[in-house]
Amino acid sequence: MTYIKLPLALILSFSAFVSYAQPVQFTYQDQTIQLQNTPQKLAVYELSALDTLNALGIQASIVPETTFVGALKKFNDKQYVKAGSLFEPNQTLLKEQKPDLIIVGGRSAAKLNEVKKIAPAINLWPDTQNFNQDLKNRTLFLAKMFNKEQLAxxxxxxxxxxxxxxxxxxxxxxxxxxxxxxxxxxxxxxxxxxxxxxxxxxxxxxxxxxxPQASSAxxxxxxxxxxxxxxxxxxxxxxxxxxxxxxxxxxxxxxxxxxxxxxxxxxxxxxxxxxxxxxxxxxxxxxxxxxxxxxxxxxxxxxxxxxxxxxxxxxxx
CATH class of the missing domain: 3.40.50.1980 (Nitrogenase molybdenum iron protein domain)
Incomplete structure (x- = not known):
């Protein structure tokens, strides 16, 4: 019997990828997205979500043009596509890049309905007035999607x-x-x-x-x-x-x-x-x-x- 030794990174990428037998719905609060496979190409405009994904070993490939610091500093590198700003996703570039999932929130939340026309999209704007429960909800929502519940x-x-x-x-x-x-x-x-x-x-x-504030204007x-x-x-x-x-x-x-x-x-x-x-x-x-x-x-x-x-x-x- 012949054994093929695969690089660890490749093994991990296989373990994180799941092809669903039929489209699967993921629900967060009042939002529902439907996916056929585990998203492989992510566009992330909400930095708290980018931090959580990074913590779970899930890499975004499309990010806004901004200055990334701390644990997110690596996203300043040219290997990550910069498509718009924290406030305004570049929809033309997003269409060219064809992401599997787009995550907005906070500064970019107002663009949710527009980017939904490009790919499945969700608003993960944190609710910091319910900090602990909200952090848990957002983390486990992403973890379930990428089969990372144990690490989460x-x-x-x-x-x-x-x-x-x-x-x-x-x-x-x-x-x-x-x-x-x-x-x-x-x-x-x-x-x-x-x-x-x-x-x-x-x-x-x-x-x-x-x-409680009705508007942050x-x-x-x-x-x-x-x-x-x-x-x-x-x-x-x-x-x-x-x-x-x-x-x-x-x-x-x-x-x-x-x-x-x-x-x-x-x-x-x-x-x-x-x-x-x-x-x-x-x-x-x-x-x-x-x-x-x-x-x-x-x-x-x-x-x-x-x-x-x-x-x-x-x-x-």
């Missing part, structure tokens, strides 16, 4: 273990999540973009929950709506500092793609924050801007964010 569950268990470790450190402690734009520090509460920080960290928010600069929002944020910051949070977590928008954390200096001169006990006692954690602002709620990136908070809190003690 192992990675999810690692995330849960990190959360338990973090919450042990933050037990009975309060926190304030700030989004910094220049020298402007905006408090984020539950139901706001980065309000999930309290849920995953176990820190008690010193900012009352915000009303930003008011025009210097408009009455923008000025009213700025005044409201200032009042919320005043009240938050009065609560004397044990920890302050800062996401510096200006550090995205630059790693230039000017907020570290701005917070020391801010008329309100500089006098807070957390700042005076160096209980401030400046999180990785690219991981939190760009990649977001992906499987490996969530583990990275949790490890960052764990190390940050340990280093402030």
């Amino acid at each position: 569950q192992s990675k999810l268990d690692h995330v849960y273990a990190l959360q338990a470790q973090l919450k042990q450190l933050t037990k009975g402690k309060s926190g304030l999540m700030l989004f910094a734009i220049g020298n402007n520090f905006i408090p984020h509460a539950k139901n706001e973009r980065f309000g999930f920080t309290y849920d995953i960290s176990g820190l008690k928010s010193v900012v009352p929950p915000a009303a 930003r008011p025009a600069p210097n408009s009455p709506e923008a000025l009213a929002t700025a005044q409201r944020n200032l009042e919320r910051l005043v009240q938050a500092i009065k609560q004397n949070p044990d920890f302050i977590i800062v996401l510096d928008r200006g550090a995205v793609n630059t790693q230039n954390y000017a907020a570290k200096q701005h917070i020391q001169s801010h008329p309100l924050l500089k006098n807070s006990q957390a700042v005076k006692e160096n209980r401030v954690i400046f999180v990785d801007a690219d991981a939190w602002y760009l990649t977001g709620a992906g499987l490996d990136n969530t583990a990275f964010m949790l490890e960052e908070l764990i190390n940050g809190i340990k280093n402030t003690k």
Whole structure:
């Protein structure tokens, strides 16, 4: 009997590929896609989904034109087709590339119906207000499609273990999540973009929950709506500092793609924050801007964010 020795990568690619006896439907929330085979050529415009796929050893071949960082840095390479932006998939190029599956979300979610005309497509925009359950749902949805359930569950268990470790450190402690734009520090509460920080960290928010937002549209600069929002944020910051949070977590928008954390200096001169006990006692954690602002709620990136908070809190003690 003759045996043929195959490269490991080729064996793994066979094990990940499944040809269904008949078209199979995959349902996520209110979306259903129908596939004949395991998708081999993926176009991914949602970075958290790209991070989760990468964590599961599933490679996209078509991605948006952007700056990839961290675990996704390899997608800057020319071997990956760049078809449009995070906001606007290049539909002409997508038609030429003929992907088996297109994943949108967040910035590109509005283009779902258009790209559905090219290939099966789905919106995997994270729901960070239900962070843990949503991460599990999105991860297992992708894992089932690619026969990666065992690895997915192992990675999810690692995330849960990190959360338990973090919450042990933050037990009975309060926190304030700030989004910094220049020298402007905006408090984020539950139901706001980065309000999930309290849920995953176990820190008690010193900012009352915000009303659920029907729209994420930003008011025009210097408009009455923008000025009213700025005044409201200032009042919320005043009240938050009065609560004397044990920890302050800062996401510096200006550090995205630059790693230039000017907020570290701005917070020391801010008329309100500089006098807070957390700042005076160096209980401030400046999180990785690219991981939190760009990649977001992906499987490996969530583990990275949790490890960052764990190390940050340990280093402030």
